[in-house]
Ligand SMILES: Nc1ncnc2c1ncn2[C@@H]1O[C@H](COP(=O)(O)OP(=O)(O)OP(=O)(O)O)[C@@H](O)[C@H]1O
């Protein structure tokens with residue numbers, strides 16, 4: 001188990017999740033320093049989303065422990081986790097379809113870690129929309145937005161709670177190359193502002209440019225950890241992605 | 248403005264028409280006899296809710312209709328009410344099949360989500376239950392109904408029990424066993440179980456989910472009506488009392504776990520015992536309270552039911 | 560979907576928009592007009608009017624909970640009966656206004672128990688629980704009276720004139736509307752809209768969804784109990800079979816559905832025609848009331864699933880040339 005350092009924002013120890021017979025995540029331990037951007041990569045079905053769900057409280061771990069700044073948040077449920085300062089986006093975008101874009105963003109800033117209301121909330125949400133490049137879309141209905149714009153809204157909603165830790169689950173997936181560069185620039189900006197982030201991603205050049213450190217998962221277990229350059233050169237990792245004969 | 252209820256339902260399912268219950272052994276045996284019949288009734292609801300995924304709040308009214316069918320048959324012929332199963336079961340099957348086709352399928356078609364379908368089917372069957380009550384009141388009146396059949400005693404462990412209870416229990420066991428075998432040994436039964444586990448995957452292996460659901464719904468109604476025939480042999484009932492049976496069946500299904508036949512049977516015995524104990528030791532008017540206490544316990548301790556797996 | 564939809568974007572704070580002022584003004588005018596009814600009519604017409612305001616109060620308070628959550632509460636009769644019984648039991652002991660409060664408190668406590676047991680788990684369990692709640696409370700009441708040896712029926716003698724009943728119920732209806740409006744502007748209302756849109760997003764935004772629902776259920780049920788307290792003296796004699804009649808729960812749901820559950824004022828549109836229709840049915844076909852009511856219910860569910868407000872909005876949208884608002888109740 002990793003040592004608990006004072007500046008450690010998030011730590012997981014012995015995290016395990018079983019669905020019936022299948023262990024989607026097995027004995028995962030890792031730490032996340034404040035202001036660090038951690039990449040979580042691995043082939044399809046390796047358990048990345050499950051890890052995100054365990055951290056955000058959407059799933060209860062079968063065993064193991066998660067701490068946020070030393071505070072045990074294991075099994076306290078998603079709304080409590082959000083209140084403690086963990087915000088997330090979803091692999092498949094989730095919008096509030098009957099609400100406006102501005103309301104979608106504001107939803108993140110009322111009940112969770114940040115609790116704004118009224119004029120202050122509206123201004124703050126408007127500011128976030130401007131930051132993600134949707135300054136003029138506040139009054140629109142979300143169904144009118146393009147896919148990348150919906151992703152931006154979701155990011156702004158997560159940011160509205162002033163999170164201590166931000167979880168992005170394949171936030172860059174499904175974007176075309178131009179959009180991808182915009183997306184990467186956006187996360188790059190968050191990183192330079194000192195956000196603490198875990199990124200799940202299949203887009204390797206995004207991982208290379210954004211992450212300080214990387215964890216590679218395969219079949220629910222951690223198979224490598226290190227800087228992006230290190231892990232992407234690792235034989236075990238290449239085998240996990242491409243199969244034995246390519247190693 | 249508020250119409251008077253059909254009467255004070257002082258019914259106690261286990262409150263005995265024949266004599267009062269005395270010993271602990273009595274509670275166990277009467278509870279088991281009652282639980283056996285409850286099992287049949289709850290299997291009907293299990294098929295409708297667990298397989299067809301329709302929360303049918305008119306289920307109890309179908310049961311009462313079965314009870315009236317037996318009553319009417321017995322009055323007319325003086326033959327064993329068990330014979331009435333021969334027409335009650337097919338009628339209930341046809342009726343419920345028609346309900347599914349005419350009332351439920353349009354809801355399935357129009358609803359965009361499972362949640363919306365749930366709300367709609369609750370509303371529709373809730374309306375239907377009052378419609379049925381109205382028809383039964385028109386046909387049979389609103390008074391309490393019972394009839395005396397096989398009320399001579401039999402002796403079990405030296406104690407006297409109504410023969411009607413024992414016969415009813417026996418018939419229920421036979422019907423439950425037949426249903427169980429049918430579900431596990433035939434292709435149609437397999438299809439129903441597949442739909443119960445996963446409707447969309449069942450659709451992929453070329454099971455017609457709508458047809459299978461209609462079959463399950465109709466069969467569930469038929470089984471429930473059969474339960475009504477058996478219960479009528481020793482219970483007093485009236486046209487508006489169906490809701491209590493709907494509740495008991497629902498509570499049994501939840502207690503046993505949705506989609507779990509084995510659990511349903513165990514839960515039916517638990518409820519039969521709990522009710523009989525409460526009726527004997529506290530007050531015969533509190534049987535529904537006994538069911539609710541069980542319900543509360545499940546909700547607080549094991550919302551997925553006795554044997555159900557916790558859904559992620 | 561929710562009572563709050565009429566409200567502007569991210570609301571809150573003290574600011575009330577011009578549109579809201581206009582709505583408020585119209586509401587006050589309608590209320591004043593309604594308050595004049597007993598001055599104009601009497602006898603049978605006043606009796607029917609009292610029924611109308613009573614059902615308006617019932618249906619609107621029902622909507623406070625069932626509208627935004629989409630959980631069909633089938634237990635109005637249980638709370639109504641509790642209110643009646645508290646009033647009947649205490650009428651010789653404490654002043655009547657205290658009893659009205661006590662009825663509300665009793666209803667709130669029962670609602671809290673039911674809500675905490677069921678609303679944490681899933682909506683369907685709540686509906687099932689609510690289905691038999693009136694019968695359960697009735698059984699427990701009857702048993703309690705049996706154990707304590709009191710009579711099963713109780714007399715309630717409070718001196719009130721018919722117009723007074725009308726005004727009391729009308730005032731309560733106004734309060735229910737105010738509370739509904741206030742919820743729509745509050746964080747609770749915002750939370751409910753998010754829950755109604757996507758419960759998963761809601762919990763990840765930090766919303767304690769179970770608590771929001773329980774609070775709402777308590778508010779809604781408290782009003783049903785208070786109605787019981789207000790109506791008990793008019794009935795004069797209270798007994799379990801009548802106080803806990805499940806028929807009432809049924810009537811309330813049908814009226815709210817007829818009016819439409821997407822707007823706070825929806826049930827009002829259902830209450831007036833339905834009460835009149837019901838009067839007609841109980842005079843013309845006194846023996847077929849249950850059957851006809853069941854039929855009406857089915858008709859509404861199949862023919863006008865979004866109620867009168869849904870119809871009105873459809874027409875409105877079409878005139879504005881917009882898309883059909885079928886997505887409203889998605
Ligand atoms: N709720 C669940 N119930 C049962 N099994 C699940 C559940 N969620 C995930 N799994 C299983 O757990 C394993 C890991 O899934 P997970 O979604 O975490 O993978 P992933 O790494 O995010 O994959 P991808 O890159 O495709 O998003 C898969 O085999 C999946 O089928």
Ligand SMILES: [Mg+2]
Nearest residue numbers: 048049050091
């Ligand atoms: Mg994933």
